[in-house]
Amino acid sequence: MESPGHQYAAGVIEARLGRGAQDVLEAAVVLEAWGGVRAGRALSLGSRVVPPKPPRWTPGRLTTEEPGRRDGILSEAVALIMAILAVASWAGPLSRQVGTSSLQQAIVIALPLTLALQWAIRSRYLSRRSGLACLAHDRLALCALGLLAIEVPLMLLRPYGPLAGMFVAIWVGGTVLARRGWALPYGLLLVGAVIGLEAELPAYPLLEVLTATVLIGSVTAIRTGEEHSNEPAGRVGRALWAGAIGAALGGLLVGDPSLGWGVHGAFPALALLPSVLGSFWGGYHLWKFYDAVPRGLQGTSLTQANQRNHRGAAMGIFLGAILRLVGVTVVLSGAVLLIAEWTSGTNRLSLFVGFGCVALVTMIVNVLESLAYARWALFAAGASVATELTVSNVVLVHAPVPGAALIAGTLVGILVALPPLLMLLMRPGRVLATSLWIQ
């Protein structure tokens, strides 16, 4: 082939790329691949056809993938409501059958354990796009062994241990079922158990059947869930940190004896409902984080990439989530208070405030953990529990209002966790580069 001249070379590049070459190498590569020019000649021609002006700016294409799934959100919400109402309805008949003290101790053990397992499983598996496939890949038997390792010691703690063990299995299994999209059948199972308990069926056999059904359902959910995926599971170390945070938050829920889990019938569980639904909606809003932060930064120049931006996408989504949480909690708490006379006296405002604060600290800690600041998140959750225990056992042995220690603990947690999080979120560029994309 004849050696093309400078103009021919520029023409080939323009025709092939629809623009000038980026640099000498791109020019040479195009000339060789599509112009039939030999490498040495292409390299020497390339340096003569590099355009002097920068290309017209076009924004980068963004392809982000949100982790996990968002479909079936309504059925999950309905199931959550059913689950809380069902568990609240268990309290009366269960305490009559197994004794108030046993029920209280079972809940005090089961709640932190459940939250620990839920946070750990979510961190390693369920927060991923193909979470169930990850779980299935990690050998179901291994997971079952892990669960057994928790359940067997509980079974030995008589009389409340077996009950706690069944609670843990039922609640953790529910997380897996919800992830599979089987939240409604799960909720119906719990309602079925309420009907059974109200009909004075023996509590232990009934809960054993329920536990077995939920566990079999969970195994089926995992086995029939997503198709094989190459997506890896999360770090074991990170899941352990998450589990510790979950345990601390569970400890926060049961660390204040004035709440009266198992003592005051359905009340504490009912009071929990508004804040749980608030967190659910707020958490749903936070899903946008992974997508909206980079999208909000598109077109931002390098000089602005590290500047503070109080109205940036990261801050906007976080505040939006908080607003949803607080709004739903306040409105639903008002509604529950209004119907207090029909719900055996669920009229203690301080409890609603306490649970609202728990939801708030959980969300803040959750955001910190998801940005891989697990140590700080655990520190905040730990500080909450420590404060709560100190207040309830040392400072206010006789609490002026129920949940006073819980409120004190959660406020400390919020004060510890919120400032560093806000400082971080104020710089969306930094959050994206150093936290979201480097975990």
Next chain:
Amino acid sequence: MTTEGTYPHAMGGVSSWCDLLIGGLPEFDWQILPIRAGDRSHSAIFELPPHAAVVGQIELWSEQLPRRRWMVRADHRARESLPANLVRSLMGWEGSYDGLLDALVWCRMRPHAVRRAFRGAGAWEAFLGALEEVLGESHPDAGPPPQLDAVEAARLYQTIYWIARAAAVPTPQTDLLHVTAAGWAAIPALVHKQLHGTDMLLTEHGVYVREAYLAAARSPSSQGERFLSSRLARGLSRAAYAAADSVAPVTEANAAWERGLGVDPQKIRVIQNGIDAPPSYTDPPGNLKVVSVGRIDPLKDVQTMLRVAVEVSRRVPGVRFEYWGPPTKGQEAYARACEELARRLGAEECFQFMGSTRDPHGVVRDADVVLMTSISEGLPMSILEAMAQARPVVATAVGGVPEVLRGCGIVPPPGDVHAIATGVATLLSNPELAAHLGRRGFARVHRIYTQKACLAGYRDLLGELAGVEMAA
């Protein structure tokens, strides 16, 4: 031997070459260190011979952290200038090789501090400053840089983090480093050489930087993304060339690129690929079948092949084109675009995507013509296989193709649908010419491109670099 997304986990030309080399040189103990995306598909496709072992794995883009040795006191102090140093040395047009080595060695010495260094606020600020410096550089060959936005900068920051993580992975004690691509695969070897002074051999099948530029040029990405990906490939290649004691391209065409990219000609020794060809041949069966074997990848320019198929089917009724091979991992969208184009062109009657084959020799033997429309190649094994089966080849004039097919095939320019179609139609309508070219190819493979010659070339070179005299 360090590999990048190939041996022993993926099929392809480079993997086949690694398998041939390792299996054919049992006098060496081979330690394989593959670099791959961090997913779950860890199983090796190739069975390693007893004198070879996988000695670790570098997983990129995974959540895993370096394994902690609890008994060893680790230095966790972060170095906030690390990302800035890496971006200056890798992305700058005249980036500093010594600066790069200093940063990479720091990562190897403190694997647990790398993540901390990148997550610091100061590191991101310093990185942005360094990136602005790079963009502000003025060099006549570099051209004017595009504007970048914060997302592109963050993406680069993440990529550079993974370069640091790849450098942090320990490498085993070895007498010689054999790097199979002048990109990511070179990173662990660069550090090892700097720490232990071990000699390094670099084999390039395609020219890494050339293929990266081609991929960027054809991608629908923004200017910023194109700039960053191609500059990064250039930075890695420059470092690999600087560190290599010997560079062994598979064809003279690649050697020309390497000289043009500044490799000392004294370091370059071309070792052509070879094949274990059968002792006898059969003539083409005369079934009007045109076969192509390779991955579905933009570098193979399958879309041009589809247009060629349509044009040939107009001239030679009854012709059938078969494309054997899976899409390259990550190029599934390109494969779908090719299928869509086949539908739009009405090529479904004459063109079929056949998927993977376990019998590439049989597939080629069953063809009248073997076709390749690539825009970038080194010395393609698929052409050698066609020649070994005495099949005539029409292949675009890229890389080492004209050199291999001298006198035994038709070599049209890349992307020239009319010229390629004319070559294919000529061979289909002239079986005598096709059989003649096939026989010439068969003889040429037996004369020049033998497995024995290829292995002998590497045996000598590896022996020289390792300082031992090898028996023939």
